[in-house]
Amino acid sequence: MINFNDITTHPPPPHPPKKRGVVPMLQGVRARTHTGSLDKIDERARTKFTCKQTCSGSAELLEPTMCSRRTCVILGVIGVLLGVIITVAVVLTLPLKRTFIRRCELFPGYDCENLWSVFQQAYVGKDPCNVPMEAYDPLIAAAPFKPACNRMMFWSKTKDLVQDFTKKRGCFLTLEKTLLGSVLDDLSWCGEEGSSETFKRFCRRKCENNPVGSFWRRASAAFADVACGDVTAVLDGSIEKPFDPESTFGSIELKRFKSPRVRSLKIVLVSRKKALSNCMNTSLQDLQRELGAGITYSCTEMTESQFNECSSDPEKPCGPCW
Template sequence: MFCCLLFVSVFVATSSADPGTTPDIESIFIGRCSEYKNGVYPVNGNWLVDQGFSQSLDCENLYTQFLSAFENKDPCSIEENAFEQFISNIEQALPADSPLFWSGTNTLAHRYALASGLKTMEDTLIGYLMNNLLFCGSTSSGLNYAECPGWGSCNDAMSTFWDSASKSFASRANGNIAVLLSGSNADGAYRNYSVFARIEVPNLNPDSISNLRIIVSHDIGKTNPKHETCDDGSLLTLKADLDKRELPYTCEEDTEQLTYVQCSSNVDAKECMYLISGSNQIKVPVLTSLLAFIYLTTQIK
């Protein structure tokens, strides 16, 4: 996803300009919508499946709704609620205990979601439709294919869309939910400008959340991978923000399942050698599970 699904989510630093609207965006949008509607096996293997919802989709009409939020408009004057009706029309009920939020852990979060049966915002239709697409309007040509405002540099269409989508995802989360953060991020695992901090935490419903499981990852195969842990740095700010909202939480670091996921793409890292051969004895179940996961992830097309 271009931003943040379970959004997560990460705030991309502002810049003066991005490339223009993705070429053939209408065909991509309608094609993705049709895939979702017809149950085509998803690229990431982890869609939130709801056949009743999917069969009701009118993909062409949805694209018209999406486009109306920013087409022929000043690219820096998009209203805060411009996408809310469009998003409301494609909101899906989130199963309890399924949402995974993320910030600064995009690729790892989606691989972890696939391995653990959780759902990010990108696994819902809202996130899947617009994942990695660029879009902005033009008062003279409808859409601007040459240049879009830098992410967050003004009231632009992309940041407005992802803020609204993240708000929707967070407000529908329920049960035991999770967030995957990077304790190796030099700017902090919990940054006040991130979508998770600005949008998602404030929109979690304390009456619907049983527990927020904070999972802190650290890069593997690095000499000094730990900048922050559960008990210091910006994680203390996150805990304070959750306490203010009376949201229950737990925090853990570098869980075994998470390390399996990391090792599936970096088997030579010292952390992976420890998993496989701890105490100089080959842990066959661990090795078997790791190899099985590597096979699974490489088979997803």
């Protein structure tokens, strides 16, 4: 018979040691926290605890490296996007404003900061294809064009020639030599719906009511409205059709010349390398028919070198060479 008292009772084998998990570690955090030994907190446990509270919100915790890496990536992307937005706004707006203000300050008697503000109101926050000419009416009113009788010069497809001419001699006044024409000459700008910034790149120009085209049409109309006395227009004699009724000069400026304020229109037809048209060109005959009643018409043919000679001698008194 088996004597059960003689049987040695062995304790059950110990369970394999538990892997270090979240609960013991968090308990350790609590124990250490209650004792006030915060400087001895297990950093790995704290990392997992924080991760549980802020990352997933679930009972399953992430490894510290996974959590910190994901958090850093998200924060990094957000930081980069914010930096790009701020940089683009500053980089694109400030150079245009600096150019505007610097050029404006060459004309004494104007509040250039106010003009910049009025200028921006025409296009900022708007669809860049929905800025009509009338949007610039307040700007024109803030810096109206002044008449310069017998000295006002217009051009079509000859901007480089005319600008070089007026740079050397101050005898004639073009739109680009006025305050508004000067501050915005050769610049590009636009806004975007929902944005308070000014942009100078990637602005759409193909749509009719883009901010740049609308400004120049409005400014050209206002400049032509104050034309008086003998008016000069420089056209390109190197092309077959020097007068284009669809150009700014043909569609806007010419139509604004009214008698008796405008006495005469003098066409200067400048040929560069080879003359392809003359004063008998059919397009110029169309121009005469478009010209308002009571305004006399004349046309002079010149080579580019002859035209440039008119401005080569600064000692010559102001007056036309044609």
